[in-house]
Amino acid sequence: MSSLIDKYNVPGPRYTSYPTVPFWNESGFTANEWITQLSKNFKLSNSTEGISIYIHLPYCESLCTFCGCHKYITKRHEVEEPYIDAVLKEWQLYLNIFSEKPIIKELHLGGGTPTFFSCNELKRLIKGIFNDAEKHENIELSFEGHPNNTTREHLQTLYNLGFTRVSFGVQDYDENVQKAIHRIQSFDQVAYVTETAREIGYKSVSHDIIYGLPFQNTETIINTVNKTAELMPDRISFYSYAHVPWIKGNGQRGFNEEDLPKSEEKRKLYELGRNLLQEKGYHEIGMDHFAKESDDLYKSFKNKKLHRNFMGYTAFKTTVLIGLGASSISDCETAFAQNEKDIKKYVTQLQNNELTVVKGHILSNNDLILRNAILDIICKFKVDLTLVYTMIPKDLLLNRLSEFLKDNLLFIENDTLIVTDLGKAFVRNICMAFDEYLIESNPKNQLFSMTI
Ligand SMILES: C=Cc1c2[nH]c(c1C)Cc1[nH]c(c(CCC(=O)O)c1C)Cc1[nH]c(c(C)c1CCC(=O)O)Cc1[nH]c(c(C)c1C=C)C2
Numbered sequence: 136m137s138s139l140i141d142k143y144n145v146p147g148p149r150y151t152s153y154p155t156v157p158f159w160n161e162s163g164f165t166a167n168e169w170i171t172q173l174s175k176n177f178k179l180s181n182s183t184e185g186i187s188i189y190i191h192l193p194y195c196e197s198l199c200t201f202c203g204c205h206k207y208i209t210k211r212h213e214v215e216e217p218y219i220d221a222v223l224k225e226w227q228l229y230l231n232i233f234s235e236k237p238i239i240k241e242l243h244l245g246g247g248t249p250t251f252f253s254c255n256e257l258k259r260l261i262k263g264i265f266n267d268a269e270k271h272e273n274i275e276l277s278f279e280g281h282p283n284n285t286t287r288e289h290l291q292t293l294y295n296l297g298f299t300r301v302s303f304g305v306q307d308y309d310e311n312v313q314k315a316i317h318r319i320q321s322f323d324q325v326a327y328v329t330e331t332a333r334e335i336g337y338k339s340v341s342h343d344i345i346y347g348l349p350f351q352n353t354e355t356i357i358n359t360v361n362k363t364a365e366l367m368p369d370r371i372s373f374y375s376y377a378h379v380p381w382i383k384g385n386g387q388r389g390f391n392e393e394d395l396p397k398s399e400e401k402r403k404l405y406e407l408g409r410n411l412l413q414e415k416g417y418h419e420i421g422m423d424h425f426a427k428e429s430d431d432l433y434k435s436f437k438n439k440k441l442h443r444n445f446m447g448y449t450a451f452k453t454t455v456l457i458g459l460g461a462s463s464i465s466d467c468e469t470a471f472a473q474n475e476k477d478i479k480k481y482v483t484q485l486q487n488n489e490l491t492v493v494k495g496h497i498l499s500n501n502d503l504i505l506r507n508a509i510l511d512i513i514c515k516f517k518v519d520l521t522l523v524y525t526m527i528p529k530d531l532l533l534n535r536l537s538e539f540l541k542d543n544l545l546f547i548e549n550d551t552l553i554v555t556d557l558g559k560a561f562v563r564n565i566c567m568a569f570d571e572y573l574i575e576s577n578p579k580n581q582l583f584s585m586t587i
């Protein structure tokens with residue numbers, strides 16, 4: 136095993152999109168082209184599938200030094216009102232583009248910290264979004280809550296607005312680890328928000344935990360997983376710590392690199408955590424994700440309906456995903472578009488009634504074939520290669536996969552690639568064999584975190 140880790144621990148994308156963001160065709164991309172692609176795909180899919188919405192709420196009161204998300208740290212809550220105004224303005228601009236009333240199938244509030252916002256501002260946001268939209272009969276609304284500032288009032292207000300899923304950042308329960316990541320958070324607080332959510336009627340509560348953080352060892356991981364299982368969340372994200380200090384402004388600092396578990400140690404922490412989670416009745420449904428059998432995500436995985444987008448794994452797929460808010464990414468199947476990251480610029484531009492799309496990518500037919508192949512690998516651990524061969528000649532692809540075949544990470548049967556149990560941990564590496572942009576570019580600067 137250790138030799139496999141040395142061999143496959145290389146920088147690699149997490150494939151929340153294909154092509155991955157660093158390879159988007161920025162120069163040839165304009166907001167107008169995005170609108171053209173979006174209008175076309177919206178018309179084709181809204182009445183049958185509905186659309187998904189992701190809203191990025193980028194504020195936090197305190198900086199966690201491990202965090203790779205796009206956020207701004209402040210205690211000045213005056214920022215809430217103009218930000219929500221901007222998001223509602225952005226939604227209005229999209230409504231002007233759509234040919235009919237959008238039917239919302241999924242809406243997710245992510246961050247940053249959605250529970251940084253007051254109940255009134257959150258209510259104003261959601262009511263504003265639904266003002267000119269219809270709700271799909273199976274609509275799913277979800278949000279990310281910080282256990283330290285999620286109140287009963289937050290949970291009740293959002294529940295009354297239709298939210299039935301919540302995920303809480305837990306990360307780790309060990310005191311030394313919490314100090315190192317600048318995030319002190321008690322088990323009692325997590326228990327309180329988890330139990331309150333259940334009591335109010337939420338049908339799915341999820342916890343995020345991370346392996347590979349500074350000062351973690353087998354003992355701390357066992358403790359964190361046991362405590363997590365004690366509260367019986369319906370889903371658990373068990374993330375590999377992504378060390379990406381070169382991404383500007385994410386604040387990943389405050390601990391020494393030598394305090395981080397090294398690759399082989401990190402791998403052991405994952406295996407230990409995974410085995411414990413499985414003993415407790417959780418199933419590994421995809422990269423980093425575990426769910427109880429009763430959870431929709433598990434059922435979706437079983438029925439081969441699981442999908443992955445910028446929001447993570449979802450139980451259903453919609454062709455159109457609109458990302459609102461600073462740095463958010465939208466996806467309409469044939470194109471991606473990303474908003475301005477700078478919050479001030481984002482707000483100002485919307486005050487001037489302009490969409491803030493700063494970069495994007497139009498997918499070619501070849502991109503679409505490879506995108507679907509990569510999605511199948513990370514959602515089903517299985518892919519039919521027939522179409523892929525029209526793009527990457529069979530010999531060449533088999534050559535790229537030969538080491539994985541030799542190491543028993545996958546096998547191929549009737550032109551279908553199947554990832555083995557051993558291979559599941561190396562799924563990012565397997566996807567890289569299909570990533571024409573990455574292979575062609577052979578990047579000199581590190582763009583992605585390590586795969587292990
Ligand atoms: C709550 C914050 C978010 C998490 N994921 C996203 C958000 C907004 C969406 C997202 N994640 C990545 C990208 C870039 C596109 C791509 O690579 O395909 C987007 C739009 C990838 C990513 N996520 C993290 C990092 C450091 C990176 C880039 C480098 C890499 O691929 O390693 C950190 C991170 N963010 C989230 C998680 C769960 C996570 C690490 C496990 C949540």
Ligand SMILES: C[C@H]1O[C@@H](n2cnc3c(N)ncnc32)[C@H](O)[C@@H]1O
Nearest residue numbers: 201202203204304343374375376377
């Ligand atoms: C939304 C979730 O993303 C996870 N998260 C945020 N930043 C990182 C990172 N650098 N590495 C791994 N996971 C991360 C946290 O667990 C958070 O709760």
Ligand code: SF4
Nearest residue numbers: 195198199202246247
């Ligand atoms: S982990 Fe959550 S609370 Fe901490 S900085 Fe990141 S977004 Fe903010």
